[in-house]
Amino acid sequence: MTTKVGVFLCRCSDNIASKVDIEKLTADLQKEDGVAFVASHELLCAGHGQEFFEQKLKENDVSRVVVAACSPRDHESTFQKCMVRAERNRFMLQMANIREQCTWVTADSDDAYAKSKALTLAAIRRVQLHEKLREKEIDCNTDVVVVGGGIAGIEAALGAAGDGRKVTIVESTPSLGGMIVKLEEVAPTMECAPCMVSPRISEIEEAENIVVLTNCDVDEVAGYLGNFELKLRQRPRMVDEDVCLGCDECIQVCPVEVTSTYDYGLSTRKAIDVLFPGCSPNCAVVDLNACLKTTGGECNACVEACPVEAMDFSQKQSTSTIRCGAMILATGADQFDAESMPQYGLGTIPDVYSYEQFARLTSNHGPTSGRILKKDGTVPAKIAFLHCVGRASLGYCSRHCCDAAFGLSATALASNEATQVVHLMQDVNCNGEMGSALVRRVVAANGMRSTRDTLQRVDDMSTVSVRQNDENLILKWVSSDTAMHLDADMVVLVTGTRPSAGTVAILQKLDLIRTNGGFVAPDHFMLRPAQTSLEGVFFAGSIGGGNGIADSIRGAKAAVGGVLSKLVPGKKLSLKSIVAHAESEVCSACGLCVQVCPYAAVKIDPNRKIAAVNEVLCQGCGTCVATCPSGAASARHFTAAQLDAEVKEVLNG
Amino acid sequence: MSDSKPKVAFYWCASCGGCEEAVVDLNATLLHVAASVDIVLWPVAMDFKYRDVEALAEGDLTVAFINGAIRTDEQAHIARLLRRKAVMVVAFGSCAHTGGIPGLANLTTKQKIFQTSYLNSPTVVNPEGTVPKVTTVVDGVKATLPGFWEQVHTLDQLIDVDYYLPGCPPMPDNIASAMTAILKNDLPVKGSVLGSKKALCDTCTRKKPEKAVLHKRFYQPHEIEADPEICFLAQGIVCCGPATRSGCGEKCLNGNMPCTGCFGPLDNIVDQGAAMVSAVAAYLDGQTVAELDAAVASVPDAAGTFYRYGVPASLLFRANTKEVGK
Numbered sequence: 001m002t003t004k005v006g007v008f009l010c011r012c013s014d015n016i017a018s019k020v021d022i023e024k025l026t027a028d029l030q031k032e033d034g035v036a037f038v039a040s041h042e043l044l045c046a047g048h049g050q051e052f053f054e055q056k057l058k059e060n061d062v063s064r065v066v067v068a069a070c071s072p073r074d075h076e077s078t079f080q081k082c083m084v085r086a087e088r089n090r091f092m093l094q095m096a097n098i099r100e101q102c103t104w105v106t107a108d109s110d111d112a113y114a115k116s117k118a119l120t121l122a123a124i125r126r127v128q129l130h131e132k133l134r135e136k137e138i139d140c141n142t143d144v145v146v147v148g149g150g151i152a153g154i155e156a157a158l159g160a161a162g163d164g165r166k167v168t169i170v171e172s173t174p175s176l177g178g179m180i181v182k183l184e185e186v187a188p189t190m191e192c193a194p195c196m197v198s199p200r201i202s203e204i205e206e207a208e209n210i211v212v213l214t215n216c217d218v219d220e221v222a223g224y225l226g227n228f229e230l231k232l233r234q235r236p237r238m239v240d241e242d243v244c245l246g247c248d249e250c251i252q253v254c255p256v257e258v259t260s261t262y263d264y265g266l267s268t269r270k271a272i273d274v275l276f277p278g279c280s281p282n283c284a285v286v287d288l289n290a291c292l293k294t295t296g297g298e299c300n301a302c303v304e305a306c307p308v309e310a311m312d313f314s315q316k317q318s319t320s321t322i323r324c325g326a327m328i329l330a331t332g333a334d335q336f337d338a339e340s341m342p343q344y345g346l347g348t349i350p351d352v353y354s355y356e357q358f359a360r361l362t363s364n365h366g367p368t369s370g371r372i373l374k375k376d377g378t379v380p381a382k383i384a385f386l387h388c389v390g391r392a393s394l395g396y397c398s399r400h401c402c403d404a405a406f407g408l409s410a411t412a413l414a415s416n417e418a419t420q421v422v423h424l425m426q427d428v429n430c431n432g433e434m435g436s437a438l439v440r441r442v443v444a445a446n447g448m449r450s451t452r453d454t455l456q457r458v459d460d461m462s463t464v465s466v467r468q469n470d471e472n473l474i475l476k477w478v479s480s481d482t483a484m485h486l487d488a489d490m491v492v493l494v495t496g497t498r499p500s501a502g503t504v505a506i507l508q509k510l511d512l513i514r515t516n517g518g519f520v521a522p523d524h525f526m527l528r529p530a531q532t533s534l535e536g537v538f539f540a541g542s543i544g545g546g547n548g549i550a551d552s553i554r555g556a557k558a559a560v561g562g563v564l565s566k567l568v569p570g571k572k573l574s575l576k577s578i579v580a581h582a583e584s585e586v587c588s589a590c591g592l593c594v595q596v597c598p599y600a601a602v603k604i605d606p607n608r609k610i611a612a613v614n615e616v617l618c619q620g621c622g623t624c625v626a627t628c629p630s631g632a633a634s635a636r637h638f639t640a641a642q643l644d645a646e647v648k649e650v651l652n653g
Numbered sequence: 654m655s656d657s658k659p660k661v662a663f664y665w666c667a668s669c670g671g672c673e674e675a676v677v678d679l680n681a682t683l684l685h686v687a688a689s690v691d692i693v694l695w696p697v698a699m700d701f702k703y704r705d706v707e708a709l710a711e712g713d714l715t716v717a718f719i720n721g722a723i724r725t726d727e728q729a730h731i732a733r734l735l736r737r738k739a740v741m742v743v744a745f746g747s748c749a750h751t752g753g754i755p756g757l758a759n760l761t762t763k764q765k766i767f768q769t770s771y772l773n774s775p776t777v778v779n780p781e782g783t784v785p786k787v788t789t790v791v792d793g794v795k796a797t798l799p800g801f802w803e804q805v806h807t808l809d810q811l812i813d814v815d816y817y818l819p820g821c822p823p824m825p826d827n828i829a830s831a832m833t834a835i836l837k838n839d840l841p842v843k844g845s846v847l848g849s850k851k852a853l854c855d856t857c858t859r860k861k862p863e864k865a866v867l868h869k870r871f872y873q874p875h876e877i878e879a880d881p882e883i884c885f886l887a888q889g890i891v892c893c894g895p896a897t898r899s900g901c902g903e904k905c906l907n908g909n910m911p912c913t914g915c916f917g918p919l920d921n922i923v924d925q926g927a928a929m930v931s932a933v934a935a936y937l938d939g940q941t942v943a944e945l946d947a948a949v950a951s952v953p954d955a956a957g958t959f960y961r962y963g964v965p966a967s968l969l970f971r972a973n974t975k976e977v978g979k
Contacts, residue, residue, distance in 0.1 A: 586919060586921060588853070592935045596935045627931050627932065627934075628928075628931075629928035629931060630896070631922040632921070
């Protein structure tokens with residue numbers, strides 16, 4: 001194989017030629033070792049320029065080409081295509097950036113000339129060491145698994161299924177629905193939450209290509225984009241999903257009452273129950289930790305009461321394996337635990353509620369059937385909403401909670417004319433036309449003298465304390481060195497969001513890159529906002545940090561778009577050519593590359609005792625190459641020898 | 654002695670004598686070697702004079718094994734002399750190969766070394782403040798000492814080296830197989846390190862956890878009781894194994910001590926210390942600069958930890974000892 005190089009110099013109209021004497025550079029480069037020809041052109045990227053390029057390659061027997069022109073970000077792909085049309089390997093091209101990095105930024109033309117020559121020669125020495133990389137394709141599975149059945153997961157599943165993909169939803173709780181089904185109205189537009197969600201859940205139930213697995217967790221994930229394999233573990237319901245009608249005969253007779261975690265401790269439920277009216281699947285579920293029968297006691301009440309013989313206490317935990325090409329993670333978030341800050345009185349003062357508890361109070365399906373009353377049964381005259389609870393310890397603004405708080409506030413104001421609200425906040429974060437309108441609506445409905453009476457600024461919410469007075473609650477804090485206080489009948493702690501247990505678990509299992517707050521980090525905050533650090537794994541909703549409903553659904557659609565364009569039925573998956581590999585004669589399986597790879601693309605092959613790079617997952621970032629203390633890892637097209645030759649030439653020049 | 658036997662020289666420069674011990678440790682094999690070669694210079698064991706070597710014709714010496722780093726005029730003189738006479742020069746052991754422990758002198762200055770050794774050490778009594786000089790006149794008689802250099806060099810920074818035997822010291826089996834290869838002329842390309850191509854992790858039998866373990870701090874071996882079954886780095890103990898050539902027989906590891914890096918870097922690695930720093934960085938845990946700084950600060954002597962045997966061979970060669978303000 002010849003290592004002779006064909007060199008193209010682009011004048012780029014006058015962008016380059018006005019500073020650099022192209023004729024002189026042509027003559028100088030022609031004298032250099034390894035240069036087959038030097039050809040210059042007025043505008044190489046233009047149509048006639050590309051024809052010139054291809055014609056020159058037809059006339060000359062060279063396989064390696066240097067184009068000294070603009071930034072490779074501009075036209076590397078243009079000239080790579082020219083290479084392919086001229087029946088050359090596209091990786092046998094190297095660009096020398098003598099425009100952005102030279103003529104545009106160098107005042108003196110002698111300096112610019114010297115720099116252009118050095119950069120072009122460096123590219124020549126580099127391309128002489130280039131290898132013809134292969135373009136590879138693999139078959140792929142185009143099925144989709146959605147982890148999490150809240151609004152983001154529901155919309156993601158419907159989106160992917162709409163394209164005809166086979167979709168499986170894996171939901172950890174006994175029903176689809178997530179957080180939104182616990183609400184009555186959804187901020188900022190105050191839509192009826194059940195009216196929005198119920199039809200979507202019905203669509204999922206009717207869709208032939210969506211399988212819903214509830215009470216189910218992802219145990220293990222193996223594989224990569226186009227070829228994932230998930231091991232699932234499904235907990236027993238003790239009720240046959242296909243038989244149960246969702247009637248309440250079993251619930252009526254069950255003798256065991258337990259505190260409802262669904263209602264955040266505000267109500268009790270039976271050891272057999274449905275999660276909420278209209279849940280999906282509409283099927284009862286036995287609380288294995290509370291039921292007499294499953295905790296070694298004797299009881300057969302539900303079995304005897306069931307009119308359709310749906311009870312099945314022989315059910316065991318089951319495991320299964322499913323395959324898919326892509327995953328969409330939508331495991332959501334939890335609220336900051338306000339009990340960890342005792343000055344607010346949550347759990348100790350009766351009329352102090354967490355944000356989620358209060359949301360349940362506003363719900364028609366909630367423990368009070370939507371009536372907002374004090375513990376003594378009276379209507380609260382004033383409800384204080386404390387925003388930014390936990391913000392200091394979380395370290396971030398959770399973005400959606402202001403909207404949510406004003407939404408609850410609007411619902412509370414509408415439910416009782418005698419109720420007024422006050423919002424204590426560090427700052428108002430209700431954005432856009434809808435958010436601003438919601439705040440105005442609350443202020444207007446509140447009937448106070450001024451906006452300031454409704455919205456009170458507090459410098460630091462962690463200084464606020466809540467005490468029980470004889471009649472009501474008293475809130476104290478310090479703002480601008482002045483002691484402040486306020487009476488209220490009810491306090492709602494508007495907490496920030498933190499990753500849910502399901503989110504923590506799945507992110508750990510997949511070893512995805514996380515934000516400082518522990519949410520999933522997008523592969524690129526702006527450019528790839530729905531893509532995780534692992535190719536083929538997308539996300540939607542609050543797994544990426546606190547999200548309102550609109551953002552969750554927008555994220556779900558973005559994730560679906562990513563999946564559908566990445567995996568197309570009938571099409572093979574083309575792999576990146578510039579990937580890392582480990583030299584088997586040198587690799588000692590120390591495992592550092594496995595540890596640092598952000599894409600989980602490197603594994604130790606236990607039989608050969610060397611690192612093996614999965615070329616489907618590898619993004620060619622080079623982190624393993626920089627880390628490898630043995631010099632065994634190298635990235636194709638960026639080998640140490642290639643970079644060495646390039647750098648040496650620049651430094652010599 | 655028959656002239657047909659290959660002639661061999663052993664020489665020591667700035668070294669501790671451990672490499673000489675390693676040759677003696679060949680035991681019975683040494684006798685076979687001695688029987689098949691003519692040893693013409695071995696100051697530590699046999700009585701030859703430099704003039705015996707000077708008398709040899711160029712190329713008469715088949716192989717010169719030179720251990721130790723280069724820091725004095727005498728060492729440089731003999732190394733150059735042996736290079737002229739020998740067909741092949743083997744840099745024997747860490748010091749000749751990468752600078753070794755004497756190479757740590759490049760982290761300080763000749764002046765400071767003299768101050769410590771001849772003036773300030775608690776056990777030194779030197780009221781006149783005498784320090785070694787190249788020329789001293791005593792009672793009208795001129796006496797000379799070899800000049801002591803400002804810095805320590807590897808052997809190949811002074812003379813052309815054909816092969817390297819790594820280790821502090823090289824292992825007897827490694828020496829024996831190198832000798833055999835030389836006598837049979839069955840050698841890899843010139844400039845090769847005679848030994849394994851893989852890092853110590855290849856032969857280390859300690860278990861690595863499947864999931865990455867990150868550390869908020871690192872431990873010195875005396876600060877923590879190391880589990881003898883588990884990878885040191887996974888336990889937060891700096892072990893240079895991933896950046897160090899295998900071939901030592903895992904003696905330190907078997908003694909439940911981490912690798913300190915004496916077998917030097919792998920073939921593709923230019924700077925062993927830098928490679929080791931990148932390896933350790935992969936274990937750092939911390940979200941903030943302060944947390945990362947604290948983790949880094951838990952390795953108290955970074956240069957001595959990561960460059961213990963290779964300061965002169967590193968890209969740095971020596972520390973910048975110019976004091977600020979002077």
